[in-house]
Amino acid sequence: MRASFGAKPAAAPTVGLSERAKTSFDRLVQHALAKALAPEGEQGQVHIAQELPRKPKEKKAVVLTIASPEFRLVLALHVRLDAEGKQHFARLNRVDAAEWSEQAFVDAVSECGNICVGTMNRELGRHFTHVGMSTPNLLEREALAYLDALGAGHRRLYQVSGLGLDFYATLFVSAFVPLDFHAEVETEAEEADAGELEMF
Template sequence: MISSAAQQSFQQMVERAIQASPLVQGAAPRTVELLPDLARLHSTQAVVLSVSSYVFRLTFMLHFSDDAATRQHFAMLARIAPQDFSTQAFMDGIRECGNVCCGNLNRDLVRAFPHIGMSTP
């Protein structure tokens, strides 16, 4: 495991990565919560992301709800009428959001870890 200071730093980096994403512009600020107990989780969907270097691997899950409000938000971002927004388009939008957040996190980490890579969700 990692130290609590390292956990806090990663948490702050992930929050910055999410806030920097153009996919959440106009939305309420997002926060990152480390859940030691997944039973507290209310969403049923997740995108699994990883960032790694030679010395570490960071894996995290971007949880989301497949509800009308979330679909409407991603339809608006895609400039598609909500009634025309397919399940595939919704999942593509969620994955792209994860990919953008992962790329933003990668830019933060590359300062300390020059040999870093990221997954494609």
């Protein structure tokens, strides 16, 4: 079975997202994925994909939610809990993979999803008054088919390449009100400035 998002798509909700809002969500996800998945000194390229590989090696997905009165966003980061995946996340965390327990590996994968969605949550907080994110959940890949029941008005599959190991992530966004906003992303310098303490 060759599938990108799972089962037959559900109908989109009656409340819509503007094309500008969809582009903004895409921009925020791509920025967050590139930042969260790239080890120090490396840079990944993120682009929109049409479908997963014919025989995907990713058996699990780290799933997190960002919710607000205006919308609900679910991001699923497809992950490989194999030797290659362990090597990548060990590099990402600057540790020796041989010294990592399986639980430490799983925890690092979940934390990567947490960092990715946390980056998005911070950016979305610039545009929406109340936004909050869930803790990460590690699910079987097949469980993602049930996310179609959300009736997402915007769905995307992203591929992250250039890191020695490709990654995929699926986005679902449902709007509860007509949604239109324009989001840019901070540069690394701006993010660093935002985290500095100013002394008086």
